[in-house]
Amino acid sequence: MHRHFSFSFSFPAVLLFASLASCSLVPPERQAPPPEIVDAPQDLPSRQTLILDSLLAQKEDWQGVPYRYGGLSSKGVDCSGFVYLTFLSQLNMKVPRTTSALMEEGEPVARNELEIGDLVFFRTGPGNRHVGIYMGGDEFMHASVSNGVMQSSLKNPYWRERYWMARRLVER
Template identity: 50%
Template sequence: MKKVSSCLTLIALTSLFGCTSSPEHGSVDELVANQSGSPFHTEMKEAFLDVYQVWQGAPYRLGGSSLNGVDCSAFVQVAFHDALNLSLPRTTKQQVKIGAKLAYNQAQIGDLAFFKTSPNVRHVGIYVGNKQFMHASTSKGVIISRLDNPYWASKFWHFRRVISSPEMN
């Protein structure tokens, strides 16, 4: 009975906090070629893209946090740590509670992009500019996807800003 209860709990947690697949992705070359903005945002973008180069293609694994398998919230946590030496909470449920909520048109490089992929499932990635975000996809692993892709556009929830630029202070 205890095993059944544990299995049901795991299934429920997967449904509530899991990540979902992504139908399309962009390229690092496209991102670098389209860089614009303040030196702060350019440096931040380069730091995130350096992390992406290491993690690109790493497979998705619910609860994973290594190159052998990573879920969306762990990838966000690791990317912020490796790129900016900033500690974020581990789960999407915790990450959606930090920082300031933003409208779609207020997004800047480094903001967290949140999606409601089903009534009880949330997904998170990092906005890297030009309507693109990097994330761990259940079907393709760590990739860069477009926010204006019909799938992601229909699932978009909101952005959250967890860091402030020097221009804002």
């Protein structure tokens, strides 16, 4: 079952969002306080499990939703829109709406230090950037131009070749 979000935007605002969202069109496939968690923040494994459970719920609800540049609904969503909606609905965090703004948030993370919930960024062409959410085990979820919302592997040659950087928005 897909969750439906209703946003009231003016037409100029929609155009602005669409022009700033720089998700890839190449197939194939602000820092806010952390969400309130009942367990002590030092309990990293439990916290990681809670984050993963939230992300898996989002994936289940959104799997297959088609890609739509500038989209923010179950009728179509782009990569940064999917990140925005996921962090808002699942982690109770308001993050920037565009890929370029997301690239400036949080802290940089080395590829070998990725944790569940980190954002992974890709250079998919001249001026094209793509963002997804790391799920652990070299997997990430994202809104793919070719397949909509899906899970992909960082080991996939397409994504491995285009991997650029990662950012951590969720405090550990």
